[in-house]
Amino acid sequence: MTTTATATSARRAAADGVLDLSRANGNLLVLAHIYTATLVLGIGALFGMLQGFSRANFIVMPPWFDYYRMLTAHGVLMALVFTTFFITGLFTYAVYHTIPRARSVRLGWIGYCTMLVGTLMTAVAILDGSASVLYTFYAPLKASPLFYFGATFLVLGTWVVAADIIVNVVWFKRHNADQRIPLPAFMATATMIMWLIATLGVVAEMLLLIPWSLGWTQGIDVGLTRMLFWYFGHPLVYFWIMAAYTIWYTVVPVTFRGRVFSDGLTRLAFLMLLLLSTPVGLHHQYLDPGVSAGWKWLHTVTTYGVVIPSFMTAFAIFATFELAARKAGVRGFVGVVRWLPWKNPVFAGPALGMILFIFGGFGGIVNNSYSMDVLVHNTMWIVGHFHITVGGPAALTFIGATYGLVPALTGRTLFAPKLALVQVYLWFGGMVIMSTAMHWAGLLGSPRRTADVSYFGAQGAATWHPEMVWAAVGGTIIAISVLLFIIVATGTYFADRHADERPVFDFAATNEDALDTPPVLDKLGRWAAVAIGLAVLAYAGPVAAQIQAHAYLAPGMRTW
Amino acid sequence: MHVHRQERLWMALGIAMLVVFLAVITTAAVVDGFVPPSHVQSIDPTRVSETPPFDHPGLRKVADGAYEAYYVARVFSFTPASIDVPAGARVTFYVTSADVEHGFSIPETGVNTMVTPGWVSTVSHTFKEPGTFLLVCNEYCGAGHHLMAAKVVVK
Numbered sequence: 001m002t003t004t005a006t007a008t009s010a011r012r013a014a015a016d017g018v019l020d021l022s023r024a025n026g027n028l029l030v031l032a033h034i035y036t037a038t039l040v041l042g043i044g045a046l047f048g049m050l051q052g053f054s055r056a057n058f059i060v061m062p063p064w065f066d067y068y069r070m071l072t073a074h075g076v077l078m079a080l081v082f083t084t085f086f087i088t089g090l091f092t093y094a095v096y097h098t099i100p101r102a103r104s105v106r107l108g109w110i111g112y113c114t115m116l117v118g119t120l121m122t123a124v125a126i127l128d129g130s131a132s133v134l135y136t137f138y139a140p141l142k143a144s145p146l147f148y149f150g151a152t153f154l155v156l157g158t159w160v161v162a163a164d165i166i167v168n169v170v171w172f173k174r175h176n177a178d179q180r181i182p183l184p185a186f187m188a189t190a191t192m193i194m195w196l197i198a199t200l201g202v203v204a205e206m207l208l209l210i211p212w213s214l215g216w217t218q219g220i221d222v223g224l225t226r227m228l229f230w231y232f233g234h235p236l237v238y239f240w241i242m243a244a245y246t247i248w249y250t251v252v253p254v255t256f257r258g259r260v261f262s263d264g265l266t267r268l269a270f271l272m273l274l275l276l277s278t279p280v281g282l283h284h285q286y287l288d289p290g291v292s293a294g295w296k297w298l299h300t301v302t303t304y305g306v307v308i309p310s311f312m313t314a315f316a317i318f319a320t321f322e323l324a325a326r327k328a329g330v331r332g333f334v335g336v337v338r339w340l341p342w343k344n345p346v347f348a349g350p351a352l353g354m355i356l357f358i359f360g361g362f363g364g365i366v367n368n369s370y371s372m373d374v375l376v377h378n379t380m381w382i383v384g385h386f387h388i389t390v391g392g393p394a395a396l397t398f399i400g401a402t403y404g405l406v407p408a409l410t411g412r413t414l415f416a417p418k419l420a421l422v423q424v425y426l427w428f429g430g431m432v433i434m435s436t437a438m439h440w441a442g443l444l445g446s447p448r449r450t451a452d453v454s455y456f457g458a459q460g461a462a463t464w465h466p467e468m469v470w471a472a473v474g475g476t477i478i479a480i481s482v483l484l485f486i487i488v489a490t491g492t493y494f495a496d497r498h499a500d501e502r503p504v505f506d507f508a509a510t511n512e513d514a515l516d517t518p519p520v521l522d523k524l525g526r527w528a529a530v531a532i533g534l535a536v537l538a539y540a541g542p543v544a545a546q547i548q549a550h551a552y553l554a555p556g557m558r559t560w
Numbered sequence: 561m562h563v564h565r566q567e568r569l570w571m572a573l574g575i576a577m578l579v580v581f582l583a584v585i586t587t588a589a590v591v592d593g594f595v596p597p598s599h600v601q602s603i604d605p606t607r608v609s610e611t612p613p614f615d616h617p618g619l620r621k622v623a624d625g626a627y628e629a630y631y632v633a634r635v636f637s638f639t640p641a642s643i644d645v646p647a648g649a650r651v652t653f654y655v656t657s658a659d660v661e662h663g664f665s666i667p668e669t670g671v672n673t674m675v676t677p678g679w680v681s682t683v684s685h686t687f688k689e690p691g692t693f694l695l696v697c698n699e700y701c702g703a704g705h706h707l708m709a710a711k712v713v714v715k
Contacts (some may be wrong), residue, residue, distance in 0.1 A: 040656075068703065134700050138661045140677060141702070222661065222677050264561040286596040287672060289679035293589070293598040300585060304578050311574035315567050370585045371594035374672045378663050378698040445667020447698035450706040458709065459669055460694035518561055552604040553675040559635045559660055559702025 026096040026105045027409045032112055033089025034402055034409070037082050038489045040119075041395070044077035045482035052434070052475035054451055056468040067451035068077060068560055075135030076126060079236070079390065081119050081153065086398045088115070088161040088245040091188035094246065095165050098182035098507065099172045107167065109408065111160030118153025121146050127462040132560040134449065136229060137209075139220040142556030143390040145213045155199050162192040169524075179347075180522050183263060184250050184507045190270040191242040191367040193528045194205050194277050197236030197535060201228045201281075219553025223290045223546050230281035231539060237386075238306075240394035242270065247350055247401050248317055253508035255347035256340060258324030261316040264517035268318070271376045271521060272309040276302060279538030286373045290549065300370045302538060307318050310361065317354065323511070345420040349400020352428040356392030356435075363439065378449075380467070381442025387433040391478075395428060399485055406492045408505035412500075415491030425482035433452045434474025441467035448478065562620040597673040597683045605677035608632055608658040619643045619651075631655040633675045636704035638695065645687055646715045651712075652684040663698035666712060674699060687714040 047070045053059045054067050061067045092108055124146060125131040131143035137151075167187050169181055181189065205228035248267050252261055260266060282299035285291055325336040341347045356410045363385040367373055376382060407414050414420060446453050446464040452466060455461040518525075588594040605647045608614050609632070617630045617639045629651050632639045645651055655675045662675040666685070673681040675697075687693070697708035 068700065068705070071700075080564065132703075138699075142661050167650070223679065255580045262562075265563065268561075287674045287675075289597065289599050289676055289681040290602065290675065291598060293595040293601055296596060297586070297589065298597060301582060304581060307574050307578045307655075308571070311571055312567075315570050319564075319567075365581070369581070371588060371596055373672055374596060377672050378665065378674075379667075445665070447663070447665060447667075447696050449698075449700040452706040454708050455694060455696065455706075458694045458711075461694060514562065516561055549600065552602060552606075552678045554605045554660075557659060 009073055011407060014508070026092060026103075029105050029108045029112060030089045030093040030096070030405070032411045033085050033092065034405055035490070036116065037086035037089065037398070038402065040077050040082040040085065042482055042486045044074050044082060045479045047071075047074040047077070049475045049479035052468075052472035055450070055453060055466070056472040057454065058472065061451070066132070066560075068134070068418070069126065069129055071449065072132050072134050073123075073126050076122060079135050080151070083240050083390065083394060083398070084154065084158060085115065086402075087191075087239060088112075088158055090243055090246070090398075090401065090405075091165055092161060093505070094184035094188045094507070095168045097505075099168050099184045101168075101171065103168065107164040108161060111157050111164060113157070114160055115154050115157030118150045118155070119159055123150070123151030124209070125150060129560075136233070139209065139222050139228070140554040140556045141214075142213055142558055144473060145210060145442065148209050148213055152203065152210070154448060155203060158195065158547060159246065161361065162196055165189055165192050170485040172491065180263070180517060181524075183260060183266060183450070184246060186267060186455055186522070186524070187242070187250070187270055190274045190527075191246070191523055193524060194235060194242065194274045194531065195239050197528070197531055198232050198239070198278055201231030203230070204228050219555050221546075221551050222554050223288070223549075223551055224391060224543070225527065226285060226288065227281070227539075227543060227546055228284070230284040231278065231535075232281075232322075233284055234281045235277040237390065238273055240390050242273055244274075244350070244353065244394045244397040245269070245313055247397050248313070248354065250507040251401060251505075252317070252350050253320050253324065255344050256321075256324050258320045258508060259356065260508050260514075261319045261323070262514035263510040264521060265316060266333045267517060269309040269312045269523040271527050273306070274313075274527055275534055276305045276309070278349045278531065278535040280306075282542060283368050283373075286370065287377050290551070291542060292545065297370060299538065300368060303368045321460050343421060345417065345424050348401050348421060349403070349424040350393075350397040352424055353393035353400075355397035356388050356396070356428070358375060360389035360392055376442055379442035379446060380438045380446045382449045384435045384438030384442060388431060392431055392435075395548055396424060400424060402485075402489055404503075404505045405501035406489055407499065410493055411498060411502050412487065412492050412496060413503065415495045415497070415540040416488050420488045421486040423481050423488065426477055426484070430477030430481060432474070433480065434471045437467045437470035437474060441471070569691070575673040597681055599680060599682040601680040602678055603656050603680055605656075605658060607655055613654070614656055619645070619670050625649050627651045629653045631636070631664070632658055633664065633697065633708075635660065636697070636708040638697070638708070638710040641710045642713060644715060647690045647714050648686070648688060649714070650672050650684060650686045652682060655681045660701050661699050662701050662708070665698040666695050669693065672698070690714045
């Protein structure tokens with residue numbers, strides 16, 4: 001059968017409301033991404049809960065699966081694997097859905113399989129204990145080559161997905177020269193371009209680490225690998241945020257018949273995020289020796305630049321709420337808040353994530369405050385911060401969207417929708433408890449990434465334990481919530497209840513009076529060039545200083 | 561492209577906030593010298609125990625009330641394990657690693673820096689009140705990371 005014929009039959013099947021998992025329309029591909037993310041979230045959450053128990057001294061992990069091995073697995077699975085699979089799946093869907101055409105999904109599958117193989121390689125290395133290096137894998141801790149190869153394959157897989165997305169958008173532009181790229185596809189492309197630029201850093205780092213882990217080179221420039229890692233490490237968080245924003249701008253309004261507030265301003269916000277994501281990474285290295293204070297200050301300035309697209313987004317989201325409510329005859333702050341569909345998990349997940357993000361943003365301002373960072377660097381405050389950001393706005397938004405995506409992809413009704421609703425609120429409550437305790441422990445000076453914070457009963461450490469107990473309580477609630485999520489997400493498939501009307505996962509239209517988008521905003525290639533230029537400007541100096549300094553190479557070692 | 565009046569106002573507020581933050585941080589850095597520890601001095605991590613002054617880590621008095629403390633971080637301990645200083649002493653810590661990445665943090669004092677093999681970190685602090693301060697490694701360094709601690713006794 002030709003691709004065209006398959007695509008036609010797939011479209012017909014979709015129109016008839018028949019279960020449709022044919023390969024050609026990409027539904028199965030997207031579902032593979034989403035379910036992989038779901039499974040990974042489940043494993044990661046279990047490890048997270050056990051970590052909470054360990055730090056609260058409820059349990060001691062056995063030597064064959066010690067705390068740091070588990071911590072490495074938790075960090076890699078949550079920060080690198082769960083998020084990445086969900087996001088590449090979401091963007092593949094956004095592009096396939098808004099650019100309908102007869103297409104081959106081969107490239108998409110190659111990308112997915114490469115990511116999966118990479119993930120499995122990394123997982124084996126972590127589980128067999130040869131890679132307890134945490135998700136930051138700071139040299140000269142030396143993991144087995146399998147770990148670095150696996151991580152590299154995971155990234156290369158995302159490059160293939162990015163290529164698939166770009167191929168589709170270029171096709172669209174070629175056939176619709178007079179039209180703008182559909183908004184969700186534009187957001188997907190801008191984000192993946194940002195991702196390509198950012199991941200160059202980690203791939204460059206791998207080019208140093210892989211030969212070294214194989215024993216081909218004797219030492220490693222620790223400062224340089226740290227700089228390359230954080231060149232990638234901060235844009236990684238914007239990768240999550242831009243995906244969450246894509247859902248906030250274009251999916252959330254659908255749940256209350258709203259429209260995108262402004263087409264042009266949305267694109268502008270995404271372009272700013274594309275430009276401002278990479279030239280900022282040194283704010284993770286404020287306390288590093290070997291990097292001068294001037295370069296760190298420069299990155300403070302660029303990091304704060306993200307205030308602008310963040311404020312634009314906050315305005316647009318709340319304006320979307322209010323305009324839709326007014327159209328329905330509702331006015332006033334309380335009226336609008338009450339009117340919103342809090343009983344729909346596709347809305348409630350992202351909306352609760354937005355609430356958490358307000359506090360996550362406040363914390364981020366503290367972390368980026370140059371000299372103030374000294375008080376919180378490498379304390380539990382930072383752990384609280386990233387749980388209320390990636391574990392709040394990002395994860396809750398992805399979970400909410402999964403409740404919309406899985407029924408649409410499988411043509412089945414959501415299994416136990418009430419459980420889904422309970423799940424997002426449980427997550428929110430658990431995260432508030434856990435993150436508050438972590439932030440507070442951090443202010444009291446409790447270090448992060450430690451199996452035990454009792455320090456032989458030292459006086460200074462006595463105040464940390466109660467906070468760790470609260471963090472364990474919050475972590476348990478989140479883990480229960482994740483279990484419910486898995487039941488609903490996979491139950492939807494296995495319960496196999498076909499909907500009378502095929503569920504859709506659609507993107508909102510734009511307010512008609514906000515469509516006069518300047519064409520220059522659509523020229524993603526040019527904006528990508530500007531983004532590369534900014535990254536070079538921000539990093540050429542510090543990297544050159546790092547290479548010129550008499551940096552000694554450190555021999556690798558395994559200290560676990 | 562149309563931008564609503566309220567949105568212009570909102571954005572102006574955001575940008576004003578940004579300017580204020582940066583002005584405060586920059587003023588504090590330039591006028592008061594509040595900059596993060598950013599010492600640029602390299603050292604061969606394989607020869608730390610032969611390189612002065614780290615061949616004899618410990619506390620040195622440089623003037624009345626002014627001390628320098630040289631530390632070597634090595635899995636899973638700090639050398640020296642304990643130092644005694646009088647209340648009111650200003651101590652400048654010099655720390656380097658003989659193996660992997662470590663952290664050097666004295667909670668509730670503002671003493672906090674990364675310790676990177678190949679580099680010397682430095683940070684200063686005036687210990688005003690007497691007491692026993694816990695000094696911890698706050699960057700993961702291996703299986704015994706949570707045991708890596710020392711103390712500073714202020715008398």
